[in-house]
Every structure is written in structure tokens, then in C-alpha cells.
Amino acid sequence: MTTLPVTIDATSPQASCCPPAADAMVDDATAQDLAKVFKALGDPNRVKLFSLITASASGEMCVCDLTGPVGLSQPTVSHHMKLLVEAGLVTREQRGKWAYYQPAIGTLANAAQAFTA
């Protein structure tokens, strides 16, 4: 599925109730990109993880400091962090044995502003 290319596609089956409504809708690619960002924060545990990192005094955190507060296993936290990285909400930096995660706050702000622009 997911065929609709872009096309505003003003094919209202029955144009009866509202004005033509030639609205601007985000295209498929944009919708998927935005959904990816929001989906990454669509899980309470990932919200906690992201808040931990953004509120970190040092500006970065490693996995070993994240498993405790959220109460999840290390593989699960690693999985969640991967999703946050893929969404562009955090960046990963390997330093020795540890993997440090830093917030990329602009990503969320930009995504949210996609609707108000």
C-alpha cells in the first residue's frame, strides 16, 4: 500500500458539505519523516530516555546510566536508543567502552513547526 505519490488529489467523492478546500497536505515522504520523529517519542519509556538526556547536566549520557531510571533491561534500552538515533532526536558517540548519547533538540522543534509554518 502507500501508493499516493504526492498529488493534492482534490477528489472529494461528494463535494457537498464543505468548500472545495484546496488544502496543502504534506507529501508522502515528508509525512513519513515527520511520523518517524513523532513515533520515536510515542513510547513513554523513550520519552523518559529522551528527557533524561536532554536534562543531563553534562549534556550526554551513556546506556549504563539510562537502564536504572527507566527500569528496563540493557538490550531494551539499547533498542530504544537506536530508534531515537534513527529518528535524529539524539546522536551517538562511541568513546572507549561507552556509548554516549547527546540530544539534538532542533529535530523535535523543526518537526513540530512543520504544521505551524
Added chain:
Amino acid sequence: MTTLPVTIDATSPQASCCPPAADAMVDDATAQDLAKVFKALGDPNRVKLFSLITASASGEMCVCDLTGPVGLSQPTVSHHMKLLVEAGLVTREQRGKWAYYQPAIGTLANAAQAFTA
């Protein structure tokens, strides 16, 4: 809603790799509220629906004008709109036969600012 996240849960089981990291993490209820908002926009089709409504010239749209652009069946669109309403991203107003949806932009902005505050 959106009570500023200020629950300090500094339960680091093993403080070995990083400084104590007395971070502020959002509490459970806040995390669930935020996740609910972001989860509602975690689907490409709901992103499209939300963008259609926010970009609407009249400031509101009915279901019959939404099914066409997203290419989904009427029950599916109705289902997605219900989720957006429950997340507080749009409001529903029944006027005669039609149900009009209006954007509540502040909800998304507030949710996004929960991390930068």
C-alpha cells in the same frame, strides 16, 4: 496537563561509568501524556490528516473532505481522527450531519517544549 517535568528519580543502580548524573526525568504520568500526543502523530496518515486540518483555509474540515486526500476508507479516517481528538491535537464539533475538526496547535507546541524547558 503538561505539568513541568521535575521529578528527580536519581536511582542509578551502578554508578560506575559516569558521574552520579542526578538527572531530572519526567514522571510516569507525564511521560504517558507526552507519548500519547507524539504517538498520535506517529503515523504518516495521521500526519497528513493533521496537516490538512491545520492548513485548511477555513480552519476546520469534515471527514468527507479528508478521506479523499489520504486515500483511506471512511471508517479508517474516523478511527484516526478519534485518536487525534483523544490526544488533544484537534477538537471535534458536530454541526448537523457533519463533524468538523479544528486544530489545537498549542498541544503539540507544549509537548515539544516539555524537553527544552
Added chain:
DNA sequence: TCCACACATTGACAGCCTTCGATACATCAA
């Protein structure tokens, strides 16, 4: 009253997501 229309709900199915234990990989110390 009856019918047509706009929308919501239900039931069902396929696919995805969250989570864990087990395991593999990478780095550092001895």
C-alpha cells in the same frame, strides 16, 4: 413517517512493536 446521507462503532485479520534472555562484538586492563 420514511429515506438518504454523514459519521461512528464493531469484528476480524495481518503486520508491527515492545520486551526479554541469550549471545556476539568491542574495548580496556592485566
Added chain:
DNA sequence: TTGATGTATCGAAGGCTGTCAATGTGTGGA
């Protein structure tokens, strides 16, 4: 090299999600 430690990956179980056809509900017109 060997062992210990921090992370990532794999495989599986259970639950949740998106989608539709069919049906129900409420409104307005004839």
C-alpha cells in the same frame, strides 16, 4: 593473550496497531 566490562544484535513471545467490510447511530429532507 586472556578476562572483564559496556553495548549491540538475535530470536521469540505477547500485545498492540492499522485497515477494511459490515453494521449501527443520528440528522435532515421529502
